[in-house]
Amino acid sequence: xxxxxxxxxxxxxxxxxxxxxxxxxxxxxxxxxxxxxxxxxxxxxxxxxxxxxxxxxxxxxxxxxxxxxxxxxxxxxxxxxxxxxxxxxxxxxxxxxxxxxxxxxxxxxxxxx
Amino acid sequence: xxxxxxxxxxxxxxxxxxxxxxxxxxxxxxxxxxxxxxxxxxxxxxxxxxxxxxxxxxxxxxxxxxxxxxxxxxxxxxxxxxxxxxxxxxxxxxxxxxxxxxxxxxxxxxxxxxx
Numbered sequence: 001x002x003x004x005x006x007x008x009x010x011x012x013x014x015x016x017x018x019x020x021x022x023x024x025x026x027x028x029x030x031x032x033x034x035x036x037x038x039x040x041x042x043x044x045x046x047x048x049x050x051x052x053x054x055x056x057x058x059x060x061x062x063x064x065x066x067x068x069x070x071x072x073x074x075x076x077x078x079x080x081x082x083x084x085x086x087x088x089x090x091x092x093x094x095x096x097x098x099x100x101x102x103x104x105x106x107x108x109x110x111x112x113x
Numbered sequence: 114x115x116x117x118x119x120x121x122x123x124x125x126x127x128x129x130x131x132x133x134x135x136x137x138x139x140x141x142x143x144x145x146x147x148x149x150x151x152x153x154x155x156x157x158x159x160x161x162x163x164x165x166x167x168x169x170x171x172x173x174x175x176x177x178x179x180x181x182x183x184x185x186x187x188x189x190x191x192x193x194x195x196x197x198x199x200x201x202x203x204x205x206x207x208x209x210x211x212x213x214x215x216x217x218x219x220x221x222x223x224x225x226x227x228x
Binding site: 102 | 143144146154155156157158161163205207215216217219220221222
């Protein structure tokens, strides 16, 4: 069965500092990988996704993620964090073809000024 | 991308009652998914709804508690039955969007509080 691990429950970074949020997955084939962000009281917003091709994918709001098959990872990065990036971030994996998404536990990002 | 209208956006309900949540999609989709997000938790899939057949429930979720209807390719409802305070959560519907911009689209969620 698919599973997604986000090992960091909380992360605090200073505004302007770089950010990396970790995501590891367990899946037999090449998964469909997603990163979503959820601000307090808000719905889910898709940041980026990976299905195939270039393993470094660019998303919205200056985020990028790199798919590393050998490490079963899909870590999210941003070179310079803004205070407005404070939110909860979810990694998710799916199979496509009408199948469900499985979500990681989420990482809460705090940005200090 | 598909656009989902989910309602109600929030509700406060008495224990023992039921609430029906609706999701309307602006395009035809094969599968619709219903998730629950308990306070401070991640999203957990409740069931997958395919038009014309009974929904498929995940382990820990049963039809008597969470009946789902899927009368056509653009609409689905989830009912939370005989509610207790433990059912207080955000409920979200989702569809797999197989258009040019493939992905999964989510409704804005229903924030349910049971008192």
